[in-house]
Amino acid sequence: MNTPPGTPSALPAGNGDPARADAAGVEATGEEATGETVVEHRLHPVTPLRRAWAPVAVLIGWAVHDPDQAQRQLTRLTTTSLLLGLAVLLPAAALYGFLTWWFTHFSVTGTELRIRTGLVFRRTAHIRLERIQAVDVTRPLLARVVGVAKLKLDVIGTDKKDELAYLGEAHARALRAELLARAAGFAPETAHEVGEAPVRPLLHVPAGVLAVSILLSGATWGSLAAAVVVPPLLWLATHSLWTVLAVALPLLGAAGASSVGRFVGEYGWTVGESPDGLRIDHGLLDRAHETVPPGRVQTVRIVEPLLWRRWGSPRSSGAESGKGWVRVELDVAGSSNSVLVPVAPREMAESVIARVLPGVAVPPALIRPPRRARWCVPFWWRGYGLAVTDRVFVARHGLLRRSVALVPHAKVQSVRLAQGPWERFKGLADVHVDTGANKTVTARLRDADEAVELLHAQADRSRTGRGEARPDRWMA
Amino acid sequence: MDDAGHAAEGGAAGWGGVTGSAPSRDEPVWTGLPRGLLRMRRLLLVVWLVPLTVAAALVPGLLAGPGWAVFALLPLGLLLWGWPMLGRNWLSWRYAERADDLLISRGVLWREETVVPYGRMQLVEVTSGPVERHFGLAGVQLHTAAAATDARIPGLDPAEAERLRDRLTELGEARSAGL
Structure with a gap:
């Protein structure tokens, strides 16, 4: 790796250890100069399907919002027009999904994770690895079935767009290990081989304890009581089914979220310690993992x-x-x-x-x-x-x-x-x-x-x- | 109105003396704000409230009878109360550059004092709106990684604001640290 003179001057100051930062920077620029070690990857091929439910949701939302209009439109609908519509819509949606997937790339350099995305509006995010605050790997229920995971780097200023969704599960784990190794300061050549750091479990929350703790918290009983008491009172006061439903459903939702939702989200909570920092794993249906260096x-x-x-x-x-x-x-x-x-x-x-x-x-x-x-x-x-x-x-x-x-x-x-x-x-x-x-x-x-x-x-x-x-x- | 102004300054000066005798601890050298800021704020007060007073006196007075002109006392009272208040508030603002941190102190009734170590500064901003520019003033705002850090110094001399910005940036770089 030949290093052109004078490259260290382009480095940000104040990374604690200037000598180390210089070395890393030189390697990074060297990589870019030779252009051989920066390998661009694509996301997992199931990614285009992740927004497949969106048009269906829009249709359902429209039908619920305006039922009369929806019914009138439905009666007018014939088999041919339905097929015709599907023949246009499906390939269009598939093409859009495919193109967004095709044009999304990410790569790991010595100092950065780069995400390049966008078909019409190009967007490139360079996330500095030494600024990592945490790494999240989440596996929602459906993603677990398919065997994929989301990976997100928490850096100040990153948002939902900067997550890598989806990656193969093994790939996500390997990428997390590599990112952490690079962020920790391992040399780029060895960062691949470092692999996952060993974890020492610190604490596991048993399901019984979690259930009792939720039963013992005021928020659970407060929201349950509200869901039980408010709708009958409202019925007595107004005798309007729609008003009662409009109030009762959110109340029931809140009660469910604060009891069952919390249990499902915090089930199997495990805290571990590794040289890479703190590891938090939890979730019954959606599994979430966080590494905090x-x-x-x-x-x-x-x-x-x-x-x-x-x-x-x-x-x-x-x-x-x-x-x-x-x-x-x-x-x-x-x-x-x-x-x-x-x-x-x-x-x-x-x-x-x-x-x-x-x-x-x-x-x-x-x-x-x-x-x-x-x-x-x-x-x-x-x-x-x-x-x-x-x-x-x-x-x-x-x-x-x-x-x-x-x-x-x-x-x-x-x-x-x-x-x-x-x-x-x-x-x-x-x-x-x-x-x-x-x-x-x-x-x-x-x-x-x-x-x-x-x-x-x-x-x-x-x-x-x-x-x-x-x-x-x-x-x- | 002139009377009110003099009275206000007398009172405000007395109050300033009280804070001046605060317990001295490695003696921060406090700097107040330039007089231009007070002049601008008072002028804005007068520009808004004097026409309002006149309107509140004339419109009901002519339409509904002379008795209704007492409504003019409301904006007039606000003006007479605001004039010394602006003076007291202006006197309460002060800042000190110490070796390692910046101190900003302000407020009369609700007092607030902020300390920002130079190493935590992420960004220093100099802002100047059209009115401020006309009066030759500029504000300096410091940002740290915490949004709650409310470290701003309004109404400085533009040259002083720039000097402060450059000095703070320089000190911030020298002592810089991550999160």
Whole structure:
């Protein structure tokens, strides 16, 4: 691979390790110069069929929207015109599907995943591998039957268009391994052979526990109660079948989504750990997989609904530390999944958090706001809490449904202090900490002097915290 | 109206003195906003509210009787209240470039102070609308990876805005870090 002089100057600055970045960049440009190692691939041949249901859905939607008109049109329809229509429509749809598939290419270079698509409007996406926040491989039910999968790289700014749908299952797995190996900083020649990193299972959620946890959450019962109570009341009030149906169906849908839907989605939840980072697998019908490379987690939240607290292992004397079940959520920039563990005993959840955020222990006790905070937020002021360790900023809110958010100092983008007139009268202030996943963690109702102190100390900590963070290319 | 203006400045100056005596911590050197911004905002206030006052006095006064002209007190009151408020708000805006981060402080009733480490800046924007351009003003807006970061400095001198932009970009590159 001959490298023309002066190529490193075209590189972006600030990738942590300039020497490594230079080397990778030179290789990449070398590849492009020789043009032999960049191989373009097409998606799996079943891809054109994935939109096959769309025209049918449009027809059904039209029929439901305007039944009279649809019936009139149907009676006018003769066999010949039907056949004629099909003879035109089917080849046209097939041609469109084929052409979009034919003109969609993707390739993996030393530093980027490139997706080239579009028949009329050309679109080329270059996704930088070192900016990967997570890799998702999803297999919806139908795709599982056919044996294909979707692959998506979560990078800030990518959207639905940037997913590779569909790939053969084996191909998707191999591609994920290769992308992760390249993003980790393996040399391009060896990235093929690295293969999948070994996984060490951390946690598996049994189906029984998941079912009980869903039965114990307020959202399930609230939506069920609404679905049962509201339609009869509405019937008594209006005696109009259409009104009742229009209200009852969405309510039933919401009830189903919050109970059965959640169970199906979170069934078989497995969290594993590999050198490539965190692996999350879940789903009963649609299987989803997410790999989050090391150092990509922006926030971790421990959520503790009221009814889960006394559940699970026998409760200890310390009410503050709690023993029950918790749910753990995580924020990764650009990723749509926000659950790390749907339900687990507290100790197990904390051991998982210790793997996700290395060296971080969840502080056992948080400091409440001063007592005068009750004049700003009656009762609920007791739910607020704050703790700062050398690695994380921890803030709690909620009295019945407690939620504790942990932000590593290195992930803090900006710190803000806000104070309203009433808070100032009481000598209190809020401190907001903004993270890269577009989430803000707030320590509410702190003493004003403490808040000013915290603002500046936190800014210093987040600036210096970056120095200890791992590089973007985690194997480098 | 002149009276109101003087009174406002007197009051506002006193208030500024109060914040000036805030506890000093590695002494950030605060910079206020240029007077042009206040002038522009007050002029806009007058341009909108004086014709409104006249209209509110004349239209009901002529059509429904002189008593109805009291409606003019509403925009007039708004004008007299807004004049000192703009002054106080203008005084409350200030920013400081420290060695490693930028501080922006603002607000009178709802106070807000933002700290953005230079290494987290993704993009620095200089904006200037037609009215602002006429008054020789430009705003600087900082973007980080978090959309909640609300770090903007309105109404700077264009030269100062450009200097700030260049300096922030330079410092941001030197301390740059990923997410």
